[in-house]
Amino acid sequence: MVLTDGEPPVVEESPRAVTIANQIRTMSLLRPQKVAMREKDFGIWQEYTWEKTWDLVHTAAHGLLALGVDVGDRVSIQSENRPEWLILDFATVAVRGITVGFYPTNPTAEVEYLLTDCGSVLHLAEDQEQVDRVLEIDSSKIAGVRKILYCEPRGVRQYNDERLLSWDDFLAIGREHRLAHEHAVEDLMDQAHVDDVMTLVYTSGTTGPPKGAMLTHANVAYCMSYFDDAGLRGGRAPGNDDVQVCYLPLCHVAERIFSTFHAAHIGLTLNFAESIDTVQENLREVQPTLFFAVPRIWEKLHAGVTIKGADASAFKRLWLRFGLFLAGVIGRAKVDNGGLHTFWSRLLAAIGYPLVFRALKERLGLRRCWYAGSGAAPIAPEILEFFMGIGVPVYELYGMTENSAIATANFPGHLKLGTVGEPVGKNRPEFGFRIDEETGEIQVKHPGVFAGYWNKPEQTAETFTDDGWLMTGDVGEWVDGTHVRLVDRIKHIIITSGGKNISPSEIENSLKTSPYVKEAMVIGDRRKFLSALIGIELDTVGDWALRKNIPYTTYRDLSEKPEVLELIQGVVKETNEKFASGRGDQAVPDDSQGTGPRGRRAHSHPEDQEVFYGGSVQRAHRRDLRVSGLPLVLAANALDTFVQTLFKALALGSLYALLALGFVLIYKATQTVNFAQGALALAGTWFLSIIFMDWEVPGRWIGGPGWVHWFIALLLAATATAVLGLVIERLTIRPMIGEPIFSMAVITLGLEVVIRVVAFDAVNTTPRVLGIPWGTETFKIGGAMVAWSYIAAIGMAGVAFLGTWRFFKTRTGVAMRATAFDQEAALAQGINVGRIFAIAWAVGAALAAISGIFASMPPWGPAGLASRDGAFFAFRALPAVILGGLDSVVGALVGGLIIGFAEVFAGQYLASYTGVIGTGYQQVVPYVVMLVGLLVRPYGMFGTAEVRRV
Numbered sequence: 001m002v003l004t005d006g007e008p009p010v011v012e013e014s015p016r017a018v019t020i021a022n023q024i025r026t027m028s029l030l031r032p033q034k035v036a037m038r039e040k041d042f043g044i045w046q047e048y049t050w051e052k053t054w055d056l057v058h059t060a061a062h063g064l065l066a067l068g069v070d071v072g073d074r075v076s077i078q079s080e081n082r083p084e085w086l087i088l089d090f091a092t093v094a095v096r097g098i099t100v101g102f103y104p105t106n107p108t109a110e111v112e113y114l115l116t117d118c119g120s121v122l123h124l125a126e127d128q129e130q131v132d133r134v135l136e137i138d139s140s141k142i143a144g145v146r147k148i149l150y151c152e153p154r155g156v157r158q159y160n161d162e163r164l165l166s167w168d169d170f171l172a173i174g175r176e177h178r179l180a181h182e183h184a185v186e187d188l189m190d191q192a193h194v195d196d197v198m199t200l201v202y203t204s205g206t207t208g209p210p211k212g213a214m215l216t217h218a219n220v221a222y223c224m225s226y227f228d229d230a231g232l233r234g235g236r237a238p239g240n241d242d243v244q245v246c247y248l249p250l251c252h253v254a255e256r257i258f259s260t261f262h263a264a265h266i267g268l269t270l271n272f273a274e275s276i277d278t279v280q281e282n283l284r285e286v287q288p289t290l291f292f293a294v295p296r297i298w299e300k301l302h303a304g305v306t307i308k309g310a311d312a313s314a315f316k317r318l319w320l321r322f323g324l325f326l327a328g329v330i331g332r333a334k335v336d337n338g339g340l341h342t343f344w345s346r347l348l349a350a351i352g353y354p355l356v357f358r359a360l361k362e363r364l365g366l367r368r369c370w371y372a373g374s375g376a377a378p379i380a381p382e383i384l385e386f387f388m389g390i391g392v393p394v395y396e397l398y399g400m401t402e403n404s405a406i407a408t409a410n411f412p413g414h415l416k417l418g419t420v421g422e423p424v425g426k427n428r429p430e431f432g433f434r435i436d437e438e439t440g441e442i443q444v445k446h447p448g449v450f451a452g453y454w455n456k457p458e459q460t461a462e463t464f465t466d467d468g469w470l471m472t473g474d475v476g477e478w479v480d481g482t483h484v485r486l487v488d489r490i491k492h493i494i495i496t497s498g499g500k501n502i503s504p505s506e507i508e509n510s511l512k513t514s515p516y517v518k519e520a521m522v523i524g525d526r527r528k529f530l531s532a533l534i535g536i537e538l539d540t541v542g543d544w545a546l547r548k549n550i551p552y553t554t555y556r557d558l559s560e561k562p563e564v565l566e567l568i569q570g571v572v573k574e575t576n577e578k579f580a581s582g583r584g585d586q587a588v589p590d591d592s593q594g595t596g597p598r599g600r601r602a603h604s605h606p607e608d609q610e611v612f613y614g615g616s617v618q619r620a621h622r623r624d625l626r627v628s629g630l631p632l633v634l635a636a637n638a639l640d641t642f643v644q645t646l647f648k649a650l651a652l653g654s655l656y657a658l659l660a661l662g663f664v665l666i667y668k669a670t671q672t673v674n675f676a677q678g679a680l681a682l683a684g685t686w687f688l689s690i691i692f693m694d695w696e697v698p699g700r701w702i703g704g705p706g707w708v709h710w711f712i713a714l715l716l717a718a719t720a721t722a723v724l725g726l727v728i729e730r731l732t733i734r735p736m737i738g739e740p741i742f743s744m745a746v747i748t749l750g751l752e753v754v755i756r757v758v759a760f761d762a763v764n765t766t767p768r769v770l771g772i773p774w775g776t777e778t779f780k781i782g783g784a785m786v787a788w789s790y791i792a793a794i795g796m797a798g799v800a801f802l803g804t805w806r807f808f809k810t811r812t813g814v815a816m817r818a819t820a821f822d823q824e825a826a827l828a829q830g831i832n833v834g835r836i837f838a839i840a841w842a843v844g845a846a847l848a849a850i851s852g853i854f855a856s857m858p859p860w861g862p863a864g865l866a867s868r869d870g871a872f873f874a875f876r877a878l879p880a881v882i883l884g885g886l887d888s889v890v891g892a893l894v895g896g897l898i899i900g901f902a903e904v905f906a907g908q909y910l911a912s913y914t915g916v917i918g919t920g921y922q923q924v925v926p927y928v929v930m931l932v933g934l935l936v937r938p939y940g941m942f943g944t945a946e947v948r949r950v
Contacts, residue, residue, distance in 0.1 A: 017217035021094035028054035060091035063174030078102035079126035101251025128155035194218040212454035223405035240267035247273035258292040283365025295379040303515030314753035323356030331389030339415030380513040405448030419483040443469040651790035653900020654797030658851035659877040660892035662844035669840035679755035684849020687717035725845025879930035885940030
């Protein structure tokens with residue numbers, strides 16, 4: 001308003017708006033035949049071009065005018081996601097009306113409240129069920145609703161309410177009006193102002209009746225300006241070639257922004273999922289390039305991988321475990337590098353993509369996805385690392401209905417795990433973002449902030465500070481001064497009877513990382529301890545129960561099964577251990593820091609916390625944990641550091657050489673590449689743990705020092721593993737003599753899986769710590785402190801190789817060498833080739849056991865191969881075998897030492913360059929060395945070249 005002397009006030013009009021409807025009209029002119037929407041009808045995807053979409057929107061807009069919809073009137077929609085939802089939405093915008101979306105599942109009472117509160121004049125109900133909800137309401141209470149449109153005529157045709165109008169009849173009315181008033185809709189479109197309210201988005205109403213947040217054209221335009229910003233997506237902006245799946249309820253602001261508004265803004269193709277239950281199937285069909293999901297969807301996708309893997313064949317399970325391990329390594333490296341690849345993670349990804357990740361992404365439906373967002377709730381770090389690892393970049397965002405636009409986001413290259421990113425408008429002068437010093441509340445101020453609540457001026461005023469900032473109601477804190485960590489809703493903060501302020505969401509999210517937990521709610525306000533109410537995931541727990549042959553009838557029956565209680569108690573135990581050991585980020589405030597009203601500076605203190613399911617309770621007291629292992633020794637100077645590193649490299653190289661020697665012996669005798677060597681190493685550790693720890697053999701029979709008992713038990717465990725090798729050779733390998741080598745290799749892969757499954761699932765699922773028989777003592781070489789564990793490993797490898805050398809001097813050894821050179825000639829000389837095969841497998845298995853046992857102790861443990869984390873020790877020994885030569889004993893020794901030296905020295909002297917090369921590079925070094933070596937010597941350093949005569 002402008003005041004001048006002696007003149008009446010002049011009201012300034014707000015600028016004209018380029019509405020969503022204008023943008024659809026523009027798309028119809030620029031790209032008339034490009035597909036705008038796709039809907040699956042009777043199993044076939046039906047396409048809507050931009051030209052067809054605008055024609056339907058234009059016709060529907062004329063239909064609204066014909067039915068008397070005026071500027072500012074509200075048009076409500078209760079329907080699943082489908083083209084009619086968008087067409088009516090855009091048509092309402094075109095005639096300057098206001099769209100109001102309802103959840104498809106809103107019951108009659110809520111529908112009545114929403115229709116009354118917004119004052120809807122026209123309502124779209126998808127089918128008979130939703131039509132019935134409106135007709136059940138006393139018509140006098142919703143007298144303003146003049147027409148009720150419906151999409152599905154089944155069951156509605158016999159209804160006799162004059163307000164009912166089918167979608168087809170509605171479009172017919174629109175076509176008649178369009179012929180008579182050709183320019184009526186476009187004239188209204190051109191008169192739209194940026195301050196016009198275009199939609200009401202009702203909040204959930206958890207603290208009272210739902211409130212309709214008014215979003216204007218200016219709000220939406222400002223929000224869309226971020227989607228054009230390539231800087232938010234690593235230099236690549238979305239374009240009209242991108243594809244999305246529309247599946248979240250369209251009454252939710254996130255789906256409107258990320259799919260429908262986004263599609264109209266840049267011209268991408270929108271695909272409607274058949275239902276929320278078929279999202280993953282539709283993802284596989286569509287393979288979107290952009291995808292937004294709430295954490296629960298990401299959790300279900302991740303759980304689906306786990307469950308499908310459990311049902312797969314043994315070989316596929318092994319392959320999947322390898323892929324998940326690789327994804328974890330890559331994901332952690334990328335997360336540590338801000339969401340971008342390091343050199344080593346890129347190399348690992350290049351290896352993993354053709355082997356595992358491509359098929360995995362294809363099955364998830366995200367093979368083409370180059371950008372994915374997660375919002376509406378915190379996502380568990382483990383889930384984010386998994387998707388990052390397989391090549392689906394997921395970035396956590398933060399926003400809210402009243403904010404309309406995104407407030408913070410993690411950007412490629414600037415990702416920080418556990419945060420919701422940086423303020424998106426940090427470089428925009430009109431964008432304000434702050435965290436209140438007194439309350440810790442996040443507050444924003446920018447053109448995307450909503451216009452207020454519909455017909456609720458008092459609640460609107462309560463949402464803003466005196467200086468005009470939107471109070472989000474969320475507690476946050478700065479991380480490194482750049483990123484924001486979302487703690488919890490202010491109203492969700494729990495204050496225990498001891499006065500501690502606790503944010504429950506972190507504990508809840510930790511529980512929900514399990515594929516068996518659907519929902520978790522932590523309670524404990526004004527109590528001495530925390531408790532959690534847990535709801536199981538029916539699909540995954542039901543599948544687990546079937547595989548365990550546990551019968552059940554109903555959801556309740558399943559949840560009360562003792563086996564299920566034990567399963568969930570395991571999840572609870574993991575969560576308790578996570579917070580008790582201090583490994584998780586903390587989410588509840590320390591009183592020593594001082595807490596202001598409404599939960600200022602919320603950090604976590606999980607002392608005396610309890611999490612229970614079905615009455616089973618475990619208490620976790622916060623404590624200091626000492627990880628068993630070698631004492632930390634600091635070298636006095638660079639030379640001492642080199643000496644310490646040298647002995648460590650010799651020790652690790654010796655273990656690789658031992659394992660490689662077993663590979664070579666079996667290959668020389670049988671021409672079989674034994675992929676089960678790692679599993680035999682694992683079996684050796686289990687035999688030792690049973691003999692030495694469970695049976696207390698030979699300590700219960702003889703006296704002497706403990707380390708002597710341990711070495712005797714070691715020999716017994718190696719013997720037991722040798723017997724296992726004999727059994728494997730006799731039952732599975734010998735019957736395959738004469739068959740293709742590939743078939744024998746596949747059998748050893750299957751044996752690898754069988755042995756691991758027996759060790760982990762049938763024998764004991766808890767890792768066993770074997771301990772150090774000679775203690776953690778060290779001795780000095782100059783100023784360097786060298787552990788006796790290194791000397792023991794080097795000595796044992798030396799004894800094994802010396803024994804092998806002496807063995808080859810014996811008659812049996814000579815016979816083995818002859819068999820390796822020419823089996824037919826050996827048979828002709830009277831050599832018992834079958835016996836040679838058996839000896840090779842027995843010796844190879846014993847060597848694997850010795851190597852595995854030493855690898856199961858610190859500093860490579862503390863549980864090493866006795867835990868799942870050590871399961872890939874043998875895979876890192878493969879480069880030693882190939883580098884030295886598959887048929888060379890000397891090559892096994894030299895190759896093992898080279899790989900050990902490369903891995904240890906790289907870890908010691910490249911650690912300061914992790915900012916450049918990233919973390920996890922040590923696990924890649926053996927393969928890099930192998931590749932370089934093969935470029936020089938294709939058959940290995942000491943391998944025998946194969947000559948083919950033509």
